[in-house]
Amino acid sequence: MTNFDYRDGELFCEDVSVADLAEQYGTPLWVYSKAFLLGQLRQIQIAFAEVDPVICYSVKANSTLGVLKVMHEAGSSFDVVSGGELYRVKASGADTSKVVFAGVGKTDDEIRFALENDILMFDVESEAELDAIAAVAGSMGKIGRVALRLNPDIDAKTHAKTTTGKKGNKFGMDIERFRELAAKVLRDKRLALKGIHMHLGSPILTTDPYEAAGAKAIEVVEALRRDGHDINWINLGGGFGISYRENEGLPASEYAKVIVPAVKAAKCRLALEPGRFIVGNSCVLISRVVYTKREGGKLFVIQDGAMNDLIRPAMYDSFHRVWPVKPAVAMPSNVEGEIAGCEKTDVVGPVCESSDYFAKDRYLPPMQRGDLMAIFSAGAYGTAMSSNYNSRPRATELLVDGTTVKVIRRRETYADLVAHELDV
Numbered sequence: 001m002t003n004f005d006y007r008d009g010e011l012f013c014e015d016v017s018v019a020d021l022a023e024q025y026g027t028p029l030w031v032y033s034k035a036f037l038l039g040q041l042r043q044i045q046i047a048f049a050e051v052d053p054v055i056c057y058s059v060k061a062n063s064t065l066g067v068l069k070v071m072h073e074a075g076s077s078f079d080v081v082s083g084g085e086l087y088r089v090k091a092s093g094a095d096t097s098k099v100v101f102a103g104v105g106k107t108d109d110e111i112r113f114a115l116e117n118d119i120l121m122f123d124v125e126s127e128a129e130l131d132a133i134a135a136v137a138g139s140m141g142k143i144g145r146v147a148l149r150l151n152p153d154i155d156a157k158t159h160a161k162t163t164t165g166k167k168g169n170k171f172g173m174d175i176e177r178f179r180e181l182a183a184k185v186l187r188d189k190r191l192a193l194k195g196i197h198m199h200l201g202s203p204i205l206t207t208d209p210y211e212a213a214g215a216k217a218i219e220v221v222e223a224l225r226r227d228g229h230d231i232n233w234i235n236l237g238g239g240f241g242i243s244y245r246e247n248e249g250l251p252a253s254e255y256a257k258v259i260v261p262a263v264k265a266a267k268c269r270l271a272l273e274p275g276r277f278i279v280g281n282s283c284v285l286i287s288r289v290v291y292t293k294r295e296g297g298k299l300f301v302i303q304d305g306a307m308n309d310l311i312r313p314a315m316y317d318s319f320h321r322v323w324p325v326k327p328a329v330a331m332p333s334n335v336e337g338e339i340a341g342c343e344k345t346d347v348v349g350p351v352c353e354s355s356d357y358f359a360k361d362r363y364l365p366p367m368q369r370g371d372l373m374a375i376f377s378a379g380a381y382g383t384a385m386s387s388n389y390n391s392r393p394r395a396t397e398l399l400v401d402g403t404t405v406k407v408i409r410r411r412e413t414y415a416d417l418v419a420h421e422l423d424v
C-alpha cells in the first residue's frame, strides 16, 4: 500500500487527482502522501516497541521541512550528517535532545553547533574526530557524548556506491581501533562513551546483515563492559530496503525479528536511523511530456523533469517504476519485460547528458506531447539530491493529507537561481 493508486483510469494520491495537481501547480511536481509517511514510521515504532527504540529519521533521505515536521509530530527524532541538517531539524520545530550526528568529516563549527544544542550523541568515525570533539567540548565546559562507529566488515550486497559496512570504505573503524579509542574516552573527562554505531549500507533487502551486525554488537558491548565501560546504546543505522519494482521490500517486523533479540541480549537501548523506508514510497515525481522522438531505432519520451530533480537513475542505475498518470493501459504489478499494448520506450529529461533518464527500454503505453508521467518511489534521495544543473529551478513539493493539499516547498524562480551570486 503506497497511498498512490489508479481510480477510473487516473492516478490519485490519497483522495486527490494527481492530474488536477499538475494542472494547478505545474510540472515537474513532487507529490507526497502524509498518510504513507506516518504509516511507515508507525510500522517501525510498532515493530520495535518491545525495546522502546529511539527512531532517528535520517534527514539525508529527504530534508524538506514539511517532511521533518510530519516526522517529529509523530514522535520521531533525527539522524543528521551536517550542521545544515541540524539547522533544518531545529527549523522544523523539533527538539534536538535525541538527535544523533554521523559522518566522517564533522568540522569544529558543526561539533560546536551540535554541543550547543545538546544532541544525544555523535557517531564518531575516527580518532582525529574524537580528539576534535574532546577539544571543542572542553572549550565549552561540556561533555561530548559519543558512540564509536564500528565497520563490521559485513557485505550487505548493496550498490557499490552505497555500501558502507565493508572493510576498505571510509566509514567507521575496525574492532582493534574501536577498543583503543574506547579506552581513550575512558581517560578523558571531556568525553563519555555511550554506545556502538553501525550502518551497513542502503538499501538492504534481507535480514541477514542485521542479524550478523546484532551478533557483532553483543560481542563488542560485552567486551567493552569487561573493560569497564558503562555502554548502553546500540545504533544499527538505517538501510531498510523498499519496493521499487514490485513487492521486494520487507516489512519492518522482519528486521525487528533479528534485531530485537540482540538488543535484549546486550541489555542495551536501540537507536535506528531509517530514511528510505519511511520516505521512499511516500512521493511520486510528476513530469509532463514535452516531445516524443523516434531516432536510431528507439522511441524517446522527453519529459520536463530531469536528472537535476531525481539523479538516482543517472548515478546508481536505479530502477524507478514509471507509468502515465492517465494511462491507455492499466499499470501491471510487474512493469519489467514485455507488456501488451505497450512499446519499448526510453523516458528521458532535457538535460544535456546521456545519463539524464528515468527509464530505459521500458514497455510503456503510448504517450504524446502534454501527457503526464509519474515516476514512483521518488521520496528518498530525490529532492534531497536535486540540484540546479542546467540552471533548472527546483520543483514544487506538495503534501497531500486526504483531500487537503499543502505546498511545502514552492517552485524556484529564475531570480532564485541567481539570488546568491555577487553583483557582476
Ligand code: LLP
Residues within 6 Å of the ligand: 058, 060, 061, 079, 102, 103, 162, 164, 199, 201, 202, 203, 237, 238, 239, 240, 273, 274, 275, 276, 277, 312, 316, 380, 381
Ligand atoms: N545512517 C547512516 C549512517 C547512513 O549513512 C545512511 C545512508 C542512513 C542512516 C540512511 O539510510 P537509509 O535508511 O535511507 O537507507 N543516495 C543513495 C543512498 C545513500 C545512503 C547514504 N547513507 C540512494 O539514492 O540510493
